[in-house]
Amino acid sequence: MTNNPGIDLTDVELFVDGKHTEALEWLRAHAPIYRNEGGDGNTFWALTRYDDVLWAYREHALFGSARGAILGGSFRSEDDTAGNRMLVASDLPRHRLLKQQIHPALAASVVARVTEQVRVLIDAAVERMVAQGGADVATEIATELPAGALMVVMGIDHAEAHHLIGLTRRMVGFRDETFVDTGGDQKLRLAWLQAEIFEFFAELLAQRRTRTGDDLLSVLSRARLNGRPLSEEDIFYNCMNVAVGGNETSSYTACLGLEALIAHPEQYERLRQSPDLLPSAVEEMLRWGSVNAYVQRVVKQDVERDGVLLRAGESVTLWNVSANRDETQFPDAHLFDVGRSPNRHLSYGAGIHRCIGAPVAQTELLLLFERLIPISGRFALAGEVRRLRSNFILGTTSLPVEIR
Ligand code: HEM
Secondary structure, eight states, X not given: OOSOOOOOTXXXXXXXXXXXXXXXXXXXXXXXXXXXXXXXXXXXXXXXXXXXXXXXHHOTTTEEOTTOXXXXXXXXXXXXXXXXXXXXXXXXXXXXXXXXXHGXXXXXXXXXXXXXXXXXXXXHXXXXXXXXXXXXXXXXXXXXXXXXXXXXXXXXXXXXXXXXXXXXXXXXXXXXXXXXXXXXXXXXXXXXXXHHHHXXXXXXXHHHXXXXXXXXXXXXXXXXXXXEEOOHXXXXXXXXXXXXXXXXXXXXXXXXXXXXXXXXXXXXXXXXXXXXXXXXXXHHHHHHHOOBOXXXXXXXXXXXXXXXXXXXXXXXXXXXXXHTTOTTTSTTTTSOOTTOOSOOOOTTOOGGGSOTTHHHHHHHHHHHHHHHTTSSSOEEEOSOOEEOSOSSBOOEXXXXXXXX
């Protein structure tokens, strides 16, 4: 069967129930360049094979980012104000200029300070968990990863970092009643959430005007693009990009990583016996979790691939979560293997937009699991695991565990 099987990748239930794995496997085998007729009125192409996804990431001249990475979400149409203003939603040459300006705020020296800050927070949180015999890892432990990163990158205190995490969590979880009231108009809700985030950054920016430093807001307020400063709105968009890019992804990967260890006790044991496997275990958690399920591109000029014509102006989605389970790239792709090597997963994307925060995420995840793995006793689930209602970010909103 190669005709349309009725799979709709905008159907959030598919992801909440975990049935997307099966659906994407079917698409890889039968319709790797799939025309998704979305129930929400969106029609787009879905690339699900590793080679096709990597091809589209690399062909940034054919596949533009100005429509934003999210389908039908906040940064949807090209006339949306975010197009070509925010790093992730910009094309060359502006993307290169913006990236040069943002990069110092995520440079190696910053990552070293993030490491120190995250270590302090994780030590305290894990100590509390051990004393209590367990915790909800999603809300009590994992959120300390982005909190530590934000404290350094944005130059804010712990309470402000958690306030900002609360705001971005609502934005990413805009369809989830854990975070927002899902009644009313979705577009209005998103606009409101974005305004709240901008307000937060506006206050910080006002403070930075008198007390400048090497944090992202200070760096962006000094930035010059073709000799001109960034507008305040452009500064807010790019701060939001870093916050949304970093707050949900690494903490949700941490949850999926721990859950995978609990579900695969032999891999958990292997890692306990051979802690030198930790770096490859973290890579496997990134592949396994594929928290950023897909990214969107827009076709810039007609292009044919395997007999399928993709027309200029159409939306194309690159499914990381599917490419990362492609057997042609990953032998026994359905197995969680902490020693997997090579492991060229696409969880951070690829090409010019490859995640600029990857070194921050790596240090966060390594620190956490370095601290969790040697704990005496074993982690076990202690209640219902709850998933974020999203097809874009595969999140875990509750992960109750106990130490047995
Ligand atoms: C496990 C953690 C993470 C995952 C899975 C992840 C995933 C991704 C992916 C797939 C992209 C590519 C988007 C595209 O091609 O359209 C991306 C870009 C980006 N990420 Fe991450 N990310 C993570 C952590 C972070 C962190 C910690 C930060 C910031 C501190 C961050 C900030 C960004 C930014 C600013 C971009 C845009 C880069 C560009 O367009 O050039 N991410 N991320």
